[in-house]
Amino acid sequence: MSREYTILTVAKETPLNGDKSVTTQDFYVPDLCRVRAVFLLLLTSELLVLVMAIVQAETAWIDWNYFGLLSLFVQWTTLTSAALICLLRPKLARMGTPRATVLIVAIVLADVFAFSLFANSVLNPIPDAIAWQTIAKKLLLALLIVLMVLRYFYLQHQWQQQREAEMGARLAALQARIQPHFLFNSMNTIASLIATRPEQAEEAVLDLSELFRASLRTSDQLIPLARELALCHRYLAIEALRLGDRLKVEWAVTPGLEQQAIPPLTLQPLIENAIYHGIQPRPEGGTVRIEVSRRQEFVYLIVQNPAPEHDQRRHRGNRVALANIQSRLQALFGEPAVLKHSQHESIYTVTLRLPRRTVSQQSAIGDKGGEQTP
Structure with a gap:
């Protein structure tokens, strides 16, 4: 007699390039390819631009010219940086946190520098004149902002991992407490069937073993x-x-x-x-x-x-x-x-x-x- 059991398991995230030890889920920077993540980045950056435009204004509440130009600059740098980080995310996840952080900072600063040069060439009336001081200020501000954002991502990731670990331990403890009441009755039933109906006793042993295997499988x-x-x-x-x-x-x-x-x-x-x-x-x-x-x-x-x-x-x-x-x-x-x-x-x-x-x-x-x- 044969019995075939098909086990269905929860599909987990695919390892990176066949590396079973590292997945993008372990990386602290969220997936910036997702629409929600990009939207939140754009919204946050736009709020920052709004605050800077209010501070920059001397007479009115908001310097709208400054707001428009800075908004265009920030949105382009945010989108291109997010796209680059999104494309490089699998490689960044394998580098480890310190190296990945340095590379992300370098990507953002290089992006800001490139757009700063482009903005300087478009807006500066004097040909071949580069406002290095203005560009340096933008780079410094971009450095501070990206470090704060990465720190926030890292703390969120650590909190999420701790929360998942605590929930996993709690679920394992709750599941381990499930001790079927029918154990002794089932064993007595099986014992009584061995002499008279051995095939049914064998079936019952297989069923009972599978039930207890399920009660001990706390990883799912x-x-x-x-x-x-x-x-x-x-x-x-x-x-x-x-x-x-x-x-x-x-x-x-x-x-x-x-x-x-x-x-x-x-x-x-x-x-x-x-x-x-x-x-x-x-x-x-x-x-x-x-x-x-x-x-x-x-x-x-x-x-x-x-x-x-x-x-x-x-x-x-x-x-x-x-x-x-x-x-x-x-x-x-x-x-x-x-x-x-x-x-x-x-x-x-x-x-x-x-x-x-x-x-x-x-x-x-x-x-x-x-x-x-x-």
Whole structure:
């Protein structure tokens, strides 16, 4: 018997020229090829020009002639410098921070010097006369500004890295706390099947090993919904062996949501709670309904089960699991992600709302979670 599992992993940024140790994401200067970055640079430089025009004015509030000329000069130097840094960014990222900073400063100063010479030739009425003092002032001002901007970029990059590291540690700690309650029951079920139904026992062992491999895989912050659903099917297969006809499952999954981003081990604990609190205590069992649908810009995951009995210990365990999932959702998605639970008559419902976000797919068949041939 053979079973093939396809693992979907989050696509990361491509290394530079095949160098796996360095990526442009590690560089502290933002990508100046993006429209938003260029817009912010132009807006900031224009505000600086406005301040200088106000200071330069002697009688009116603003020296409009000075503002127009300086604005033209600053915008051209800003755009050309940003274009050069954008083109050289992959090489700059491999140089290290000190060398990259020196080269960026040199690029900006050379750009300012070239445009200063051009402006001098156009605006100076005396041929071959170069206002070196004016050019030197522009270079000094450009040096101070670019150093302040680079310092700001560096501090922002350091803060972002620290924030990501803290969030990664927090998510890893939250995910490590997910310890499936069904471990001992599953092992007992497998032990009872070994003598009578060895093939089903073998299937259950594979399902159980994959579930615990997923619980120990803390490096993935977001995975495709297809992988989480596959994990839920494995879990339900184990519980079906234990509960038999007492467990009934209804699926209602909207097609096209396979690449929806979801934190790992998010839906599976909700199904586990539904069985542990709503099915297992009832001699007659019951039905667990799992629904996945899309409404506008959100994806809804709904788990329904018979309302649990009033057992404070079980309610406490349920609240802990829901709080854990809620904490991870808030860390990754913020306010758009919502987790709520309700009870209407005899049906207990947990609703999970995620913002529509896809995960890039890289197929990796293999690894120990890939193809397995018993």
